[in-house]
Amino acid sequence: MSERLQPGDTAPAFTLPDADGNPVSLSDYAGRRVIVYFYPAALTPGCTKQACDFTDNLDLLAGAGYDVIGVSPDKPEKLARFREKENLRVTLVADPEKKVLEAYGAFGEKKLYGRTVTGVIRSTVIVDGDGRVERALYNVRATGHVAKLIKDLAI
Template identity: 60%
Template sequence: MSNRLSAGDTAPDFTLDDSNGNAVSLSDYRGENVVVYFYPAASTPGCTTEACDFRDNLNSLKSAGYTVLGVSPDPIKKIAKFADDQSLNFPLLSDEDHSVAEAWGAWGEKNNYGKVSEGLIRSTIVVDGEGKVSLAQYNVRAKGHVDKLRRNLGID
């Protein structure tokens, strides 16, 4: 299991392709607060709920100075369809080899209904403008997560 990030850690930089095939790097957002959320699989019920919650709350997050990036191990074609089907208004990034998820502590052993497997752990990490982790949440629940995140960040 990879090491989890904590507040004060330097967020590992990454470059991943988005749903349009464009390279996106964390360093592109230096000077901004970035919410990086890891989700297991596009177009599944929990991931759709979470993505739509981010979509529906994006204006208030942006108004409070936060950019949202979604990361999954899905291939570009799958995340592109997901983004289109759900009218998602923020970048989705493809981490097919899960190297970014591993570096961010979002890949490892998980227990789903008594079945232990290795995979992506639903996680949200907030990075400040200097590239430092300001909040790290692992094993989050899809439903209600964005509301809880907004409360944690002090966003009305």
Template identity: 65%
Template sequence: MSKTRRLEVGDTAPPFALPDADGHTVKLSDYRGRKVIVYFYPAASTPGCTKEACDFRDNLGELNGAGLDVIGISPDKPEKLDKFRQAEELTFPLLSDPDREVLRAWGAFGEKTMYGKTVQGVIRSTFVVDESGTITLAQYNIRATGHVAKLRRDLSV
């Protein structure tokens, strides 16, 4: 297995156009002129991913108030994302990348260690993209629990 190229602060955010939980296409370019948090997670409705999504939901008012939108991306199909969104009352876009093309472009899919074994999978990652499409924060291998609180501290929100 080869190492995945990771994005860094100052890189241009790779473009994407992915379906949301309703099947509508959402593009990164839709957020031009706004700051956006793009986070990648392994699977909807799993314990860690639910905790992380609910933390974003619970902090969305403060994040939006600071001029930050939030987008979650996983390999789940839109139908599963819709169930997850409804079950957890999520109010930000969840996007579907079943082919993992966007995950790979952002360095959020590749080699990782799970339970002592090296496997291919989603690397829990978070990015902040500025108004012009430049990455201003890139975090890989983050923990689901406590991540949003740390992100708020890092961003002074």
């Protein structure tokens, strides 16, 4: 199981392909705060709700100085279908080898319907402009998470 990040940790650097296959790096956002959220699978009900919530609140978050990146183990082609079907405006990146998911502590054992399974742990990590972890939230709920985040961040 991967280590969970703590506030003050240096956020692991990454470069992953977006839905169009273009590289997206955490370093591209230097000087800005970034909400990096990890979700199990595109085109599933909970992940769709969460991605739509982030998209619906993107202007509010951007106005408060936050960019949003969604990370899943899906391939770029599936992310492109997800983006088109749901009219998503958040940046979605593909991590099929799960290296970034593991580096952020968002992959490992979790409970699913009472059983212990290995998979993506729905998580959100807020990275400050200097590349440090501001907040690391694990086992978040898909529904209501964005609203809670906005409240907790006092946006």
